[in-house]
Amino acid sequence: MRGWDEGEEDRKESLKRLLEALSQSRSDISRSWRIYRRSLLAVVGLLLVMSVVTISILASRIAVEHPYRNLQDTEDLWSIDYEPRRAHPFSEECDWHEQSISLTQQRRNEMVTVVAESDDKVGDDNRYYRDTLSVIELVHLEDNLGYDLDASLISIDPNNSSILVLSPELYDNMSLTTIWLTYEFDNDAMHVWWMPDGYERCIFGTNDQGQDMFSKVLYGSRVSLKIGITVAMLTVTIGTIVGSVSGYFGGRVDEVIMRICDVFFAIPGLILAMAFVTAMSAMTSLTMPIWLGVLIPMLFLFVTFRSYLNSTIAGDQLSDQVMGSLMRNRNLFLGLFVFFFFVSLWPDLFGTSDSRSWRIAAAMGVILLLGVITLADKRFIEKTSFDGVGERVSKSLDWTNPWRYLTLRTVAVFVAIVVLYRFSGSTGGEIVVIKDFDRLWQIQAALIFTGWPGYARLIRGQVLYVKEMTFVEAARSVGAPSGRIMFRHILPNAWAPLLVAFTLDIGGTILSASGLSFIGLGAAPGTAEWGLLVSESRRYFVNDPHLMLYPGLAIAVTTLGFNLLGDGIRDVVDPKNRR
Amino acid sequence: MKLHEFVVRRLLLLIPVLVGVTVLTFTISHLIPADAAAAQCGDKCGIVTGYTEDGDPISAYEANRERMGMNEPLTTQFRLYVTHLLHGDWGESSTYHRPVADVVKDAAPITLEMSFFALLIAYPLGITLGIISAVRQDRMFDHISRFFAIAFVSLPIFWFAMVLQLLFATQAPESGVGGICDPLFGTNGGCFPIYGRHDPSLTYPEDGFAFLYPAGGTGFHLIDSWFVTDGKLATLPAEFGSNWLLFKDTLLHLALPCACLGIASSGSLLRYMRASLLEVLHEDYVRTARAKGLSEFRVVIVHACRNALVPIVTILGFSIGGAIGGAVLTETIFAFNGMGRVAVKSIQYLDFPVIMGVTLITAAIFLLSNLVVDILYAIIDPRVRLE
Numbered sequence: 001m002r003g004w005d006e007g008e009e010d011r012k013e014s015l016k017r018l019l020e021a022l023s024q025s026r027s028d029i030s031r032s033w034r035i036y037r038r039s040l041l042a043v044v045g046l047l048l049v050m051s052v053v054t055i056s057i058l059a060s061r062i063a064v065e066h067p068y069r070n071l072q073d074t075e076d077l078w079s080i081d082y083e084p085r086r087a088h089p090f091s092e093e094c095d096w097h098e099q100s101i102s103l104t105q106q107r108r109n110e111m112v113t114v115v116a117e118s119d120d121k122v123g124d125d126n127r128y129y130r131d132t133l134s135v136i137e138l139v140h141l142e143d144n145l146g147y148d149l150d151a152s153l154i155s156i157d158p159n160n161s162s163i164l165v166l167s168p169e170l171y172d173n174m175s176l177t178t179i180w181l182t183y184e185f186d187n188d189a190m191h192v193w194w195m196p197d198g199y200e201r202c203i204f205g206t207n208d209q210g211q212d213m214f215s216k217v218l219y220g221s222r223v224s225l226k227i228g229i230t231v232a233m234l235t236v237t238i239g240t241i242v243g244s245v246s247g248y249f250g251g252r253v254d255e256v257i258m259r260i261c262d263v264f265f266a267i268p269g270l271i272l273a274m275a276f277v278t279a280m281s282a283m284t285s286l287t288m289p290i291w292l293g294v295l296i297p298m299l300f301l302f303v304t305f306r307s308y309l310n311s312t313i314a315g316d317q318l319s320d321q322v323m324g325s326l327m328r329n330r331n332l333f334l335g336l337f338v339f340f341f342f343v344s345l346w347p348d349l350f351g352t353s354d355s356r357s358w359r360i361a362a363a364m365g366v367i368l369l370l371g372v373i374t375l376a377d378k379r380f381i382e383k384t385s386f387d388g389v390g391e392r393v394s395k396s397l398d399w400t401n402p403w404r405y406l407t408l409r410t411v412a413v414f415v416a417i418v419v420l421y422r423f424s425g426s427t428g429g430e431i432v433v434i435k436d437f438d439r440l441w442q443i444q445a446a447l448i449f450t451g452w453p454g455y456a457r458l459i460r461g462q463v464l465y466v467k468e469m470t471f472v473e474a475a476r477s478v479g480a481p482s483g484r485i486m487f488r489h490i491l492p493n494a495w496a497p498l499l500v501a502f503t504l505d506i507g508g509t510i511l512s513a514s515g516l517s518f519i520g521l522g523a524a525p526g527t528a529e530w531g532l533l534v535s536e537s538r539r540y541f542v543n544d545p546h547l548m549l550y551p552g553l554a555i556a557v558t559t560l561g562f563n564l565l566g567d568g569i570r571d572v573v574d575p576k577n578r579r
Numbered sequence: 580m581k582l583h584e585f586v587v588r589r590l591l592l593l594i595p596v597l598v599g600v601t602v603l604t605f606t607i608s609h610l611i612p613a614d615a616a617a618a619q620c621g622d623k624c625g626i627v628t629g630y631t632e633d634g635d636p637i638s639a640y641e642a643n644r645e646r647m648g649m650n651e652p653l654t655t656q657f658r659l660y661v662t663h664l665l666h667g668d669w670g671e672s673s674t675y676h677r678p679v680a681d682v683v684k685d686a687a688p689i690t691l692e693m694s695f696f697a698l699l700i701a702y703p704l705g706i707t708l709g710i711i712s713a714v715r716q717d718r719m720f721d722h723i724s725r726f727f728a729i730a731f732v733s734l735p736i737f738w739f740a741m742v743l744q745l746l747f748a749t750q751a752p753e754s755g756v757g758g759i760c761d762p763l764f765g766t767n768g769g770c771f772p773i774y775g776r777h778d779p780s781l782t783y784p785e786d787g788f789a790f791l792y793p794a795g796g797t798g799f800h801l802i803d804s805w806f807v808t809d810g811k812l813a814t815l816p817a818e819f820g821s822n823w824l825l826f827k828d829t830l831l832h833l834a835l836p837c838a839c840l841g842i843a844s845s846g847s848l849l850r851y852m853r854a855s856l857l858e859v860l861h862e863d864y865v866r867t868a869r870a871k872g873l874s875e876f877r878v879v880i881v882h883a884c885r886n887a888l889v890p891i892v893t894i895l896g897f898s899i900g901g902a903i904g905g906a907v908l909t910e911t912i913f914a915f916n917g918m919g920r921v922a923v924k925s926i927q928y929l930d931f932p933v934i935m936g937v938t939l940i941t942a943a944i945f946l947l948s949n950l951v952v953d954i955l956y957a958i959i960d961p962r963v964r965l966e
Contacts, residue, residue: 041726259592263599266942268904271922272607275934278926279610511735515908518737519923534738545745552738559733567729 007400014403032572039571045564052558056221063215086544087206094202096139098182098210103170112171113157114164116185119210133185134161140182154181205546207536217550219528223440224558227513228506231447236502238448239455244486244494246456247463254460261453269450270515276446277439277521286434286441439524443513451505458501462494469493496573500566507562514555530555585957593946600942601664601935605657608931616643647673660935670932674924679936682921687940688798689776690910690917693840694902696833700841701848701898706891708845709852714879716857724849731846737908740839744912747771747835772832774914776800777825790825800829836913840905844898851894856887892956896949903941 036042055062087093101114118131135156141149153170157163164183170176204213246257264272434441466472467490475489514531516522523529525536530551537547617624617640624640631637637645648656663670669679712724772778777792777800796803804825859865860883868882869875907919914920918937925933 041722041729259595259599262596263603263942265900266596266600266945267604267938268900268907268941268945270904270907271919271926271938271941274907274923274926275604275607275611275938278929279607281611507733511733514735515737518735518908519911521926531735531737534735534741538741541741542745548738548741552735552742555735555738556730556733559735560730563729563733 042568048561235451243456243459247460503566507559697840705845705848713856896952
């Protein structure tokens with residue numbers, strides 16, 4: 001084992017390389033920015049995207065109320081003439097509040113006073129609370145059948161403007177059970193810092209349930225951005241892998257993959273996504289059987305180790321053995337054995353089968369063990385000594401030089417682990433990938449399902465083009481494995497259109513997701529989702545266009561921002577613009 | 580490769596894709612956990628509808644399951660479905676209570692009619708603006724038209740449709756203009772009709788019966804309107820113009836949906852046309868044409884555009900597919916009972932045969948139109964055939 005001081009030179013070397021790469025990328029970025037800012041539209045797009053992102057982050061600070069406020073309580077089932085309030089933007093009803101007063105309850109408690117309170121609100125901690133309002137003026141009073149009463153039957157307590165006093169006529173009139181009082185209020189607690197006086201709630205108006213549209217539109221940005229970015233990222237990943245395999249290997253693989261893509265292209269994406277959402281409608285959580293969860297990293301490691309070993313150690317002397325095939329597959333058999341051993345004993349071994357950290361630790365253990373077996377296996381078969389192995393392992397696990405691990409791959413692995421840990425829970429014998437697989441997740445899954453073929457085709461074209469270049473041939477001639485050529489040599493030279501497509505696709509995904517919600521197959525009713533807001537406004541939009549105008553504008557502006565951004569990036573990565 | 584070889588090859592390639600579409604839709608629609616048999620009988624599932632040979636009661640639910648073949652294994656169901664499909668039997672819709680083939684036959688012309696007119700708006704608009712934009716590269720007009728091109732691509736089509744409804748369909752009875760959408764009696768006022776395919780109030784003045792489009796007609800109302808040979812049409816006052824009235828009515832009902840779809844898809848066309856023309860304008864033969872002293876108009880329109888239009892042809896196939904996809908939302912808003920709306924309804928009511936029928940037919944339309952476009956392309960540009 002080397003000491004810390006002995007790694008001094010390596011450390012310096014790695015740090016120097018890192019800094020070089022950093023300054024290189026910094027100059028790349030500044031050059032790209034110089035090309036980017038030439039186009040006014042692109043800059044506008046960047047500003048739009050940045051402001052939407054900022055709004056989505058600050059939504060809870062800017063919004064007037066939580067958008068998921070449950071308003072069932074304001075709706076009196078017995079009131080026949082109950083007219084839902086759809087306040088127009090900047091109307092004088094903005095700081096009116098309608099409160100129901102149950103006279104029966106008052107008489108039972110022998111109370112003549114009522115506290116002016118807001119409707120139930122949901123705080124960020126998901127608990128209900130009510131604000132106490134200070135009343136300025138009583139506007140309107142009606143009974144539960146919708147007949148007008150004289151508003152002077154109720155008066156405001158001169159000492160405390162939050163307390164309403166019922167007059168004796170009202171209190172003693174036994175024919176009245178519930179009354180509806182509308183009053184104008186002014187409250188510091190309801191007043192958001194940036195809002196003009198008197199428009200506490202509705203600069204975008206309120207919907208038919210009296211909910212503030214502005215808050216809904218603000219919170220909607222979170223939903224849309226989340227869907228857009230997740231879906232675009234995952235479709236890009238899947239499409240890239242499939243497309244580069246298809247383009248690189250060509251032949252029959254390519255033919256099959258391209259025909260599958262044709263199938264997806266032939267069906268209109270929206271119809272396919274709709275069907276897929278319906279197919280998933282009964283899923284409440286996305287679970288993965290343990291064997292799959294362990295098998296995926298195992299296969300990945302197996303493949304990489306195999307190609308690594310094949311390229312470093314000559315492995316052709318095995319085939320003349322009688323038990324050649326058995327011997328060649330021995331590590332697979334051994335792996336399967338160990339795997340089933342672990343899986344069958346899983347709960348007994350660890351006892352803490354509900355703890356996901358244990359699970360992940362155990363999975364890591366299995367993978368490590370398998371790696372060691374794979375590594376050792378070759379040595380056993382070839383009867384070569386183990387001398388080199390220890391050195392290589394200790395070299396690859398060089399603890400004296402932490403800079404070494406600051407590569408994209410290592411960082412990606414750690415990010416992946418954190419993401420997996422963050423999103424996974426566990427129930428029974430399955431790994432829960434997404435705990436609460438609600439409608440939003442279902443839309444995302446559907447859009448990923450329908451979206452990847454486009455990327456696959458795009459990347460395939462790029463790979464076909466780059467594949468013929470000389471440096472790929474050079475890499476192949478020194479014996480680099482296919483995986484390495486694909487992902488280290490070809491992809492870095494084919495990512496430019498991918499980046500453009502990714503940016504454009506965020507916009508496209510936001511559009512499709514809102515379209516799905518509009519049809520009613522997307523976000524669950526009551527969610528602050530822009531498409532759903534437009535859809536909910538359909539009954540009233542002729543008289544109250546503000547219900548659909550602002551959410552729709554929000555969709556259009558966000559999509560426009562991403563599209564302009566994508567166009568700007570296209571100019572940057574266009575080889576014609578490189579100087 | 581000869582042209583006919585090319586066509587045959589492309590036709591053969593259609594087969595695996597169509598098979599794939601069938602498999603995919605079948606798999607998805609049978610992944611749906613909700614019980615179609617239960618959805619069909621609703622709260623009457625428990626009612627006894629018959630008895631087995633042993634005298635055991637059969638509930639409506641069980642009868643449904645049996646009738647829909649849901650007791651068979653999935654592979655058998657698929658085999659049966661494909662066999663029936665090949666015999667021309669598409670199955671029976673559980674929401675429309677009609678054979679699926681009939682449902683699709685009624686719905687397809689509506690969508691096709693709408694898509695056709697949408698493209699009829701989109702193509703001239705997109706190409707003209709694209710040409711002007713390319714000629715005035717980097718001038719004000721170019722910037723503005725490019726901005727609008729991106730803006731149109733970014734518009735949520737359902738919202739755009741609703742805005743169009745707001746703008747053009749507001750009732751204005753006092754305006755006295757008479758309203759172009761209400762050609763018969765002029766009582767409704769307003770401009771363009773908000774929804775529906777034809778005016779339900781379009782009736783004979785005497786007895787109030789609605790004009791009927793021929794039941795066995797093509798389904799394209801624009802064509803069918805000329806074949807209404809009802810004797811009573813002749814009794815209408817001369818200013819109504821009989822068949823012309825029906826035609827105008829259909830056309831007006833198509834106006835908003837088609838404008839909506841067309842404008843939304845003209846954005847991408849503009850961008851393609853601009854890029855393609857810009858490329859062509861740098862070619863040598865354009866310079867030659869200029870050097871000959873031809874007028875700039877002739878250079879652009881005759882020499883450059885003809886070549887710039889060649890790649891635009893390839894997009895035609897995709898834009899037909901895009902228009903059918905966009906029709907899902909447009910039809911929902913404008914209440915057209917086309918394939919998009921049928922698809923939405925069948926998915927909401929878990930009507931599997933219709934889901935599969937509609938998906939298959941849209942896929943077939945898309946593939947065929949792509950095939951035609953590719954053949955066209957191969958005729959225009961023979962280099963394609965060599966690949």
